[in-house]
Amino acid sequence: VITHLFNLSGDERMPKELHHSLDVIRRNVELEARLIDDLLDLTRVGSGKFHLEATVVDVHELLKNALEICQPDIEAKKLQLHLDLSAKDAHVNADPARLQQVFWNIVKNAVKFTSKGSIHVSTASSDDGSVSITVRDTGVGIERALLSRVFHPFEQAERGVQGGLGLGLAITKALVELHSGHISLESRGHGHGTAVTVSLPLADEVPAPAPQRRPAAIEQGKKLRVLLLEDHADTNEALTMLLELRGYTVTPALNVSSALEIASREDFDLLLSDLGLPDGSPGEVMKVVAARNHTVGIALSGLGMEKDFERSRALGFRHHLVKPVDVGRLEEVLQECGKSVGRPEAEAATV
Structure with missing residues (x-):
């Protein structure tokens, strides 16, 4: 519950004296959630069980999404x-959610270690058939002697005063390499900022724009109709x-039976559901909402091994998020889902 309540600190209805306390809670819980996600990701990469579902994506769109979150x-x-998006062609074969995670990690790092000044995000086309993405900041920088170690797991490069285990760049590098790309980091030393560059091979073919299937396209994943299935009352609320508060239209349900009743009479764009429900399987609800409106499913679970991801996919869910859910990661997934609402699974970009 705390994981979600701390995001209400910006709500005008909240007493001002609670804002500072909620911000403190936010920083600590956000750190804990990120550490858990990072450790799980690192485990999957090390075991060779990291699953990517690639499609042709626009790097510029994913960059904009990551920047909006930050x-x-x-x-x-x-x-x-x-922002300088100069690349003439920015289409690559990638898992949209994971590539956006790469960009989010890099931008978040730049913000984290920059107390004043600027962040410059740019793209460029290369003669070798790739697109490069560079995030340059005016932050604390990194000593040259430490540059060779920044992509190692648990390496803080003496910037650990900000918190964390030093896993973010290691996971980012692994994700980039899983996409057949390359990542590099440059810094002239302490106080001179940092530049991170990712290079990715361009897609051989760029698909034609998908036809519009519903009037009044939903902008940036906002105003989506969400069926929320969570049996813990406080977490649900x-x-x-x-x-x-983030602009979604939400219909809450506390159990499978009530969710099925709601789903039988209303259409939804997204199903956000806990997997551990006392009165049945969320797969029953997923089947009903998907049949009515090609609804996209997001599973929430305290379990995050590969078999748990496979179970979610078997139930019809497109995404599997591990609790406590990082809000930035949730926003990434919601935005990605917003692009494929109302489209059959076979035609949508699977992530």
Whole structure:
């Protein structure tokens, strides 16, 4: 519950004296959630069980999504953001959610270690048939002697005062390499900022734009109709408030039976469901909502091994998020789902 409640600190209905306390909780819980996700990802990569579902994606769109998620932190630190998307072709074969995770990790790192100044995000085309993405900041920088170690797991490069286990760049590097890409980091030393560059091979073919299947296209994943299935009442209420504050239309359900009743008479764009429910399987609900409206499913679970991901896919869910859910990661997935609402699984970009 705390994981979701701390995001209400920006709500005007919250007493001002609670804002600071909620911000403290937010920083600590967000750190814990990120550490858990990072450790799970690192375990999957090391065991060779990291699953990617690739499709042709637009790097520029994923970059914009990642920047939108980081925008509140950029504004809070009063940093200047410069965006230069000069690459003529930015289409690559990639898992959209995981590639966006790469960009989010890099931008989040830049914001984290930059107290003043600017962040510059740019893309460029290369003669070798690749597209490069560079995130340059004016932050604390890294000593040259430490540059060779920054992609090692648990390596903090003496910047650990900010918290964390030093897994973010190691996972980012692994994800980039799983996409047949390359990542490099440059810094002229302490106080001189950092530049991270990712190079990815361009897709051989760019698909034609999919035909519009519903009127009034949903903008940036907002105003989506969400059926929330969570049996813990407090968590259900907190998630409902959080999603509504972010512009989603939410219908909460506390059990499978009530969710099935709601799903039989209403259409939804997304099903956000806990997997451990006392009165049945969320797969029953997934089947009903998908049949009515090609609804996309997001599973929430405290379990995060490969067999748990396979179980979610077998139930019809497109995504599997491990609790406690990092809000930035949830927002990434919700935005990605917003692009494929109302489209059959076979035609949508699977992530």
